[in-house]
Amino acid sequence: MASDDAIGEILVEADALNRRVRELAQEISRDYDGRDLVLIGVLKGAVFFLSDLMRQLTVPVEVDFMAVASYGTATKSSGVVRILKDLDAVIEGRDVLIVEDIVDSGLTLQYLLRNLAGRNPRSLEVCALLIKPERRKVELQTRYVGFEIPNRFAIGYGLDHGERYRNLPYVAALKA
Ligand code: IMP
Ligand code: MG
Secondary structure (H helix, E strand, O other), X not given: OOOOOOEEEEEEOHHHHHHHXXXXXXXXXXXXXXXXXXXXXXXXXXXXXXXXXXHOOOOOEEEEEEEEEEEEXXXXXXXXXXXXXXXXXXXXXXXXXXXXXXXXXXXXXXXXXXXXXXXXXXXXXXXXXXXXXHHOOOOOOOOEEEEEOXXXXXXXXXXXXOOEOOOOOOEEEEOO
């Protein structure tokens, strides 16, 4: 990757990402053995994490996607969420695992959890690559978490700033 003035300190190295994704996949494979697992990726940020995670799973699994837009500024969500693309799959009676890139305030995920719970899945859990505990505004159960990061705007491994930097193989802080 070309050097870029906006890429600040590295928060999670590529090696650490790979190792943690493998561990999470082992845990999920154990927990969902014999179940009817559907991964729901939240576009677009979760695509990178999800595709790596999914390839390490040893249980049968399906994947589907949702796209949501949360109203707010570029770096702050408001909790008012609009569905841009809904699921193709019917999740009633199935074991649903939402895969997210990052949980910041938690407002987007809170909306998604309420929305999906209304469709009566058998189980509904969250796997988030990153969480920012200092910024959390609502209480949510995130069953699987990759890393806790400090209160910095993160880019890379799916995370964007103005749609750029998703392709970085590591997670870095955006330089102020
Ligand atoms: P929340 O509703 O505040 O939890 O924000 C959720 C969404 O905001 C995430 O799914 C990301 O798309 C985006 N977001 C939050 N923090 C960051 C960040 O540090 N870098 C890039 N995107 C972020
Ligand atoms: Mg997102």
